[in-house]
Amino acid sequence: MRAAWGCEVVGLLRIKRILLAIPALLALLLGSTLFFVSVRAQPGLNQLTISSIGDASFLNPVLAQDSASSEVNGLVFNGLLKYDRDLKKLVGDLAENWEVRAGEYPQITFHLRHGVRWHDGAPFTADDVVFTYERIMDPKTNTVRRSDFELVQSCEVLDPYTVRVTYKEPFSPGLETWGIGIIPAHLLRGQDINTAAFNSHPVGTGPFRFNHWMSDERIVLDANPDYWEGRPHLERIVIRIIPETSLSEIELLTGGIDYYGIEPHQYARLSADHSLEVFEQPSLGYSYIGWNLKNPLFQDVRVRRALAMAVNREEIVRYVLYGLGRVATGPFPYHMWYANPNVRPLPHDVEGARRLLAEAGWKPGPDGILTKDGQRFSFSLITNSGNDLRRDVGVLVQRQLAQIGIEVKLELYEWSVFLKDFIMPRHFDATILGWSLGVDPDCYSIFHSSQIKDGFNVTGYSNPEADALMVAGRREYDREARKEIYWRLNEVIANDQPYCFLFVPESTAALRRRFALLETADGRKRLVPITISKAGLMYDIVKWKVVRSPELTP
Amino acid sequence: MGRYILKRLLQNIPILVGITIISFVIIHLAPGSPIGLTMDPKVSPKIIEQMEKNYDLDKPLHIQYGLWIKKLFTGQLYSFKDGRPVTNKIAERLPATILLNVVAMAIIFSLAIPLGVFSAARRYSALDNLSTFLAYTGISMPSFWLAYLLILGTVTLFGYPVLGIKSFGLGQVSPLAAFMDRLWHLMLPATVLAVSGIAAISRYARSSMLEVIEQDYIRTARAKGLSEDDVYYRHALRNALLPIATIFGFLVPSLIGGSVIIETVFAWPGIGRLAYQAVLARDYSVVMTILTISSALTLAGNLVADVLYALVDPRIRYGG
Numbered sequence: 001m002r003a004a005w006g007c008e009v010v011g012l013l014r015i016k017r018i019l020l021a022i023p024a025l026l027a028l029l030l031g032s033t034l035f036f037v038s039v040r041a042q043p044g045l046n047q048l049t050i051s052s053i054g055d056a057s058f059l060n061p062v063l064a065q066d067s068a069s070s071e072v073n074g075l076v077f078n079g080l081l082k083y084d085r086d087l088k089k090l091v092g093d094l095a096e097n098w099e100v101r102a103g104e105y106p107q108i109t110f111h112l113r114h115g116v117r118w119h120d121g122a123p124f125t126a127d128d129v130v131f132t133y134e135r136i137m138d139p140k141t142n143t144v145r146r147s148d149f150e151l152v153q154s155c156e157v158l159d160p161y162t163v164r165v166t167y168k169e170p171f172s173p174g175l176e177t178w179g180i181g182i183i184p185a186h187l188l189r190g191q192d193i194n195t196a197a198f199n200s201h202p203v204g205t206g207p208f209r210f211n212h213w214m215s216d217e218r219i220v221l222d223a224n225p226d227y228w229e230g231r232p233h234l235e236r237i238v239i240r241i242i243p244e245t246s247l248s249e250i251e252l253l254t255g256g257i258d259y260y261g262i263e264p265h266q267y268a269r270l271s272a273d274h275s276l277e278v279f280e281q282p283s284l285g286y287s288y289i290g291w292n293l294k295n296p297l298f299q300d301v302r303v304r305r306a307l308a309m310a311v312n313r314e315e316i317v318r319y320v321l322y323g324l325g326r327v328a329t330g331p332f333p334y335h336m337w338y339a340n341p342n343v344r345p346l347p348h349d350v351e352g353a354r355r356l357l358a359e360a361g362w363k364p365g366p367d368g369i370l371t372k373d374g375q376r377f378s379f380s381l382i383t384n385s386g387n388d389l390r391r392d393v394g395v396l397v398q399r400q401l402a403q404i405g406i407e408v409k410l411e412l413y414e415w416s417v418f419l420k421d422f423i424m425p426r427h428f429d430a431t432i433l434g435w436s437l438g439v440d441p442d443c444y445s446i447f448h449s450s451q452i453k454d455g456f457n458v459t460g461y462s463n464p465e466a467d468a469l470m471v472a473g474r475r476e477y478d479r480e481a482r483k484e485i486y487w488r489l490n491e492v493i494a495n496d497q498p499y500c501f502l503f504v505p506e507s508t509a510a511l512r513r514r515f516a517l518l519e520t521a522d523g524r525k526r527l528v529p530i531t532i533s534k535a536g537l538m539y540d541i542v543k544w545k546v547v548r549s550p551e552l553t554p
Numbered sequence: 555m556g557r558y559i560l561k562r563l564l565q566n567i568p569i570l571v572g573i574t575i576i577s578f579v580i581i582h583l584a585p586g587s588p589i590g591l592t593m594d595p596k597v598s599p600k601i602i603e604q605m606e607k608n609y610d611l612d613k614p615l616h617i618q619y620g621l622w623i624k625k626l627f628t629g630q631l632y633s634f635k636d637g638r639p640v641t642n643k644i645a646e647r648l649p650a651t652i653l654l655n656v657v658a659m660a661i662i663f664s665l666a667i668p669l670g671v672f673s674a675a676r677r678y679s680a681l682d683n684l685s686t687f688l689a690y691t692g693i694s695m696p697s698f699w700l701a702y703l704l705i706l707g708t709v710t711l712f713g714y715p716v717l718g719i720k721s722f723g724l725g726q727v728s729p730l731a732a733f734m735d736r737l738w739h740l741m742l743p744a745t746v747l748a749v750s751g752i753a754a755i756s757r758y759a760r761s762s763m764l765e766v767i768e769q770d771y772i773r774t775a776r777a778k779g780l781s782e783d784d785v786y787y788r789h790a791l792r793n794a795l796l797p798i799a800t801i802f803g804f805l806v807p808s809l810i811g812g813s814v815i816i817e818t819v820f821a822w823p824g825i826g827r828l829a830y831q832a833v834l835a836r837d838y839s840v841v842m843t844i845l846t847i848s849s850a851l852t853l854a855g856n857l858v859a860d861v862l863y864a865l866v867d868p869r870i871r872y873g874g
Contacts (some may be wrong), residue, residue, distance in 0.1 A: 015787040019668040026664050030741045036734035037714045037721060049722070054831075057636040065592060142589075142605050142637075144597040194608075195637045215646055216823040217718060240722065243818050243827070247717055250705065256715045256722050416586025416836065419593065435595060445595040456595045 046546050047236035048515065051248040051260040055216045055241045059202040061181025062135055062143050062193065072219055072239060075541065076119075077181030077204035080110050080129065080163075085533040085540075087284075087439050088337060089479070090175060094124065094182060094205065102477050105153065106170050110178070112161040116228050118184050119209045126157040131185035133165075135193055142194050148177035170475035172482065173442040181206075207232045207542045216241050233518050233545040252276070258512045259537075264322040270510045279532040282335045283507040286328040287390070287434040288499035289381070289397065293460040295429050297379055304497040306356035308346045310404045311397055315348075317503050320392045324508060328501035330494040331435075331443055335504075335534065337479075338441035338486035343494045345501065353404055370405040378407035379429035382422055385412035390432045393502065397432075423458050431458070432502075441486045444470045447493060461498035509537055518545040558872040559861065566853045573849045574842065578619050581841055587611060588634035588836045609634065622842060634837045643828065644843060650719055651813055651824035657744040659805070662751035667798065669752070670759025674794075675786050677764065685756060692753030701746045701819040708742065716742055717821040743820040747813060751805060758801055763794040796867050803859025806851055 056069040061077050064070055080095040092098070095110040116124040133155040135141050151171045158164050167174060184203055188196060202210050207229065208221035219239040223232040240257055242248045249266055251257045253273075262270060262278070271278045289311070291298035298304055313327040332339035357370060357377075365371030369378060381397065383390040391412060398408040413422060422428045435446065445451050448470050449462035469489040476482050494501070509532075516527040517540055527547060533539055589605045606612050610621055625631040631640040673682035708716050715721060721735050766772065767790055775789045813826035825844060832840035864870045 015791065016783060019671060019787075022664040023668060026661065030737065033734045033738035033741065034712065034714075036731050037712075037738045063637070065594075139604050140608060142608055144592075144594065144601055144605075146601050147596055147598040150598075195632050195639075199637055214823065215643065216821075216827060218722075238722075240718075242717065242821050244821075246702070247705070247819070247821060250709050251715060251717060251722075254709055254713060254715045256717070414585075416584075420585045420587070423593075433593070435593075438596060443595070445598070454599050456593065 046234060047238060048234050048259065048541075048544065048546075049238045049240060049257045051240050051242040051251060051257045053241075053243060053245065053248075056213070056219060056239075058199045059210065059213070059219075060183060060193070060196075060199045062132060062141065062145060062183055063199060065144055068239070068241075072221070073181050073202070073204075074206075074538075075208040075221055075237060076202050076206045076210055077183070078206050079179035079181055080112075081176065081179050083176070083179070083439055083535055085535045087534040090179075093179070094129075095178075100175070100477055102170065104169070106167045106477070108165045108167075108175065108178070109158070110163045110165070112163065113228060114161060116205055117226055118186075118205055119203045119224060120184075120187070122184065122186050124182070124184075124205050125160045126163045127160070128182050128185045129163045130155055130157050131189065132180070132182045135183065135188070136180075138193075140194075145177075145180060148174070148180075170477070172477045173438075173440040173474060175477075176438065176440050208237055211236075227542065229542055232542045234541070237541075252510060252512070255512070258514070259509060261507060261509045264320075264324045264505075264508065266510075267322060267324060267508050275513055276510045277513050277530075278508065278510050279537055280324060280506040280508045281532045281534065281536070282326070282333055283436075283505050284333055284336075284439065285434055285436040286331075286333060286504045287393065287432065287502040288328070289502065290431050290433060290459040290499050291497075292426060292429055292431075292458075293462075293498060294426065295379070297377065297429070300360045301496060302356045302360045303362070304500070305346060306353040306360070306404075307401070307406075308497055308500040309349045309356070310353040310401055310406070311500055311502075312348045312400050313345065313500075313502055315400075316393055316396055320389055320396065321503065321505055324506040325503040326506075328504050330490045330501055331447065331499075332441060332486065332490055333437070333504045336439075336441070338483060338490075340487035340490035342487075343490050346497070350404060357404065364405050368405055369407050376407065377405065378409070380409040380411050381430045381432065382411045382413060382418065382428050383432040384415045384418040386415065390434075393432055424454075426458060426460065433458075441482070442470070442474055443489075444474060447498070459498050461493075461496070463492060463496055466492045466496070511537070514546055515544050516547045517543045519543065555861075555864070555872065559857070562857050562860070566857070569853060570846070570849060574846050575619065577845045577849075578622065578842060579615065581836075581838060582615055582618070584836070586836045588838060622839065625839070626843065626846075631839050631843065633832075633840050635832070635835055635840070640839050640843050643840060644825065644847070647823060647825045647828050650822060651817070651826060654740065654743055654747065654813060654817075654822060654824060655806075657740050658747040658751065661744055661748040662755055662805070663802075665748075666752045666755035667759050667795070670756040671763055671786070671791060671794070673756070674760045674763035674767070675782075682760075685760075689753040689757050692749045695749065697746050697749065698815050698819050700749060701742070701816060704742050704746065705819075714738075719823055743816050743822055746819075747816050755798065755801060755805075759794065759798060762797050763790060766790045766794040769793075796863070799862040799866050800859040802862065803855040803857075806855035 052068045052071065054066060054068045056072050057066050058064045058069055059072055059076065061073045064073055078094045080093060081090045081098070082093045083089070084091050094113055094116060096113045098108055098110045101107045110129070112124070112126060112129070118124055133149065133152070136143055136145050136149055151168050151174060153166045153168045155163065155165045181204065187203055188198055191198070200213055207224055207227045209224045211220040211222045213219045218241065221237045223235055225231045242251060242257070245263050248257065248260045249262070249270070252260060267278060270276050291304055291307070293299060317323060317325045317327060326334060327345045328334070329339065329343045329345050361372045362370040362377055363372070365376060369376045371377070381394055383394055394410040398410050401408050423431065445456050447457060447461050447466060449457065449467050451457035452460045452462065466489060469485050469492065473482055473485040473489065476485060511530070515530055517530055519526055519528050527545070530537065530544070587606065589602055589609065610618060622631070629639065629641060632638065633640055633643055669685050673685040676682055705716055716739065718739060719736070720739055772785060772790055775785045813824055814830045816822065817824045817827040818830060829841065829844045832844065860872070864872055
């Protein structure tokens with residue numbers, strides 16, 4: 001009783017002071033942290049730090065679907081083949097060379113590189129290749145890559161360094177699919193690949209070894225001293241997960257990261273910074289407005305052409321992409337060998353568009369909206385929310401089409417709703433979308449009429465000549481012959497305008513000026529500035545080296 | 555008291571089960587699926603169908619619910635996103651979120667109570683008006699906006715990175731430096747997380763203080779000739795703080811909800827961000843488990859609030 005009373009007197013008299021003191025102490029403690037961060041050492045020097053907007057999922061090339069995982073897997077694993085820096089032809093990776101025997105049942109024989117070791121020291125052999133193939137084909141494996149290998153009849157070991165693949169029918173796009181990362185049989189055999197611990201502790205053959213992964217924070221990779229192309233000059237690559245691109249910019253400026261893919265609006269700002277080097281390269285993809293061809297509004301090709309002519313695609317590139325893109329001419333990115341350079345985009349011509357629409361029977365109605373047989377030219381244009389670029393395109397298109405008397409209602413839906421309720425059931429008038437493409441020109445799944453029902457031919461495009469060309473392109477292994485096929489396909493599709501082809505965006509990246517390529521030519525080493533190629537900035541990552549800035553100035 | 559707590563705990567079990575059933579149904583009714591969310595022209599729809607089968611997503615909802623419960627209790631629950639056990643994923647994130655919330659809570663109570671009490675003591679003074687103004691600003695300000703302003707301000711002013719849970723590249727340093735670095739990284743997110751709490755609690759503290767001051771026993775205390783300080787800080791404060799104790803319990807779930815935005819903006823590797831990404835990716839197993847944990851926390855928070863109320867106010871007794 002006495003004790004409690006004593007406490008009370010002391011406590012209560014001072015409560016006022018305590019109430020004041022606590023916030024003051026808290027502020028002091030938090031403020032003093034500034035002193036400690038200011039004396040902190042800089043991050044390790046001989047490393048490259050990249051930011052990624054999302055965390056990786058599966059560090060296993062068979063299971064991975066997202067770009068963050070693919071980026072890591074590309075450093076840790078190797079495929080049998082890869083593209084050269086200009087994305088023109090395939091070159092050997094784990095396969096030293098290979099032969100294709102064309103015919104009704106084409107065969108590819110891969111001759112594997114000798115002396116390649118997994119990061120745990122075990123030798124890489126043909127067994128691993130067949131194991132990877134078998135895991136992909138197992139229906140229990142939750143991989144989307146199985147579609148790539150469905151036309152494979154068999155994949156067999158001829159000897160420890162030779163693998164033979166036989167196809168059920170000619171399928172030239174199948175060749176590049178052997179660029180998928182090969183996984184080690186000795187570590188995964190007998191395990192449930194979907195939930196194996198391997199998927200977060202990968203062991204590959206690539207230039208960098210997995211070190212550790214802290215979920216949603218970072219993934220750390222170390223140089224592989226035994227890499228068959230030679231040890232990478234960088235000691236370490238760190239992939240930091242930074243969930244916002246504006247935060248990445250802050251980290252880039254404070255030195256927390258060296259490299260990341262920037263947004264168009266950041267390009268001019270970051271180009272002005274001398275500590276940074278900014279790169280751009282046309283990307284492998286394009287954006288488009290897809291017209292649902294089941295809708296009578298869009299069935300007349302004159303109408304589709306008129307719509308494309310009324311949409312000012314140059315303006316879209318200028319204002320939405322800040323000029324970092326080019327108007328698309330058809331279904332192929334303009335910088336690839338299979339895009340036909342003679343196909344020009346439809347001109348921006350409002351008067352021409354009006355004339356074409358009048359020809360097709362559309363006349364201005366009492367409210368200024370085009371009308372035909374009592375029907376107003378009005379449709380809804382949908383796209384997914386959360387993609388500001390597509391939203392902005394939609395707003396511009398809405399305004400541009402209003403000028404020729406077409407009413408556009410722009411609607412945004414959350415991605416999964418958009419996909420499951422509108423796009424896949426073909427329940428839309430027109431949609432703004434984009435395709436990210438592979439390197440191979442095969443676009444069978446996007447434009448072939450067999451894909452209208454439940455494939456990705458969402459607009460319902462069907463043209464017998466295009467169908468025949470797409471099939472021929474898949475069956476032809478010769479590059480020159482394929483080029484002719486796809487150049488013609490480019491013309492046919494551009495002529496039919498199943499989409500209004502909008503633009504091929506540039507992909508842009510900023511890199512801190514502290515790296516160079518260490519090239520060895522004629523036994524002499526020299527430093528060369530890093531340049532971007534069609535295969536991306538990181539193509540020569542093995543040769544990257546951290547240098548002090550004076551060495552970099554030419 | 556013990557019997558009361560036990561009874562409440564038992565009552566909470568059916569509530570928790572009900573919550574999980576309702577959330578399970580809602581999440582599955584939302585459009586989309588954990589797989590096939592990409593438009594990859596190289597993936598045939600057949601493959602997606604096969605994968606849905608592998609994940610039992612083709613089964614009726616009540617069977618899926620049963621499977622979820624079974625997997626949850628046998629530790630066989632794997633994330634759709636990366637195939638890792640859900641319990642591991644949550645366990646490795648939990649410390650970061652708890653740390654952030656404890657610090658935010660400390661900031662809230664150490665600032666809000668003095669602020670409320672002092673502004674009640676000098677009602678309509680400049681201090682009171684200022685705190686009223688700040689409280690309403692704090693409540694109405696979007697937290698992500700404040701977060702960006704603070705990040706930009708701190709980075710331009712000091713030039714040190716603020717994102718994440720610790721400085722990137724922090725190697726072997728003394729425990730003190732590591733602690734201070736952690737605190738530096740906690741400061742901004744915890745402050746932003748605390749802002750609306752400070753604003754709300756300081757209002758509660760102020761009004762509850764003002765209410766107490768109107769009471770007869772305060773008039774008695776004044777009539778006795780006690781000094782104003784004695785009246786306020788000795789007699790009024792104790793009674794005024796009673797309702798605040800209850801609020802503490804209700805604050806727990808709102809802090810977990812609030813961390814979704816804060817954790818994303820500050821790249822904080824906590825539960826909120828995990829939950830947000832899981833919802834976007836329709837990673838049912840992760841979403842459901844986090845929902846269950848946070849509902850359990852909410853129920854526990856309510857219970858703690860009631861128990862606290864009884865502890866600080868001897869007049870309150872719960873029947874057995």
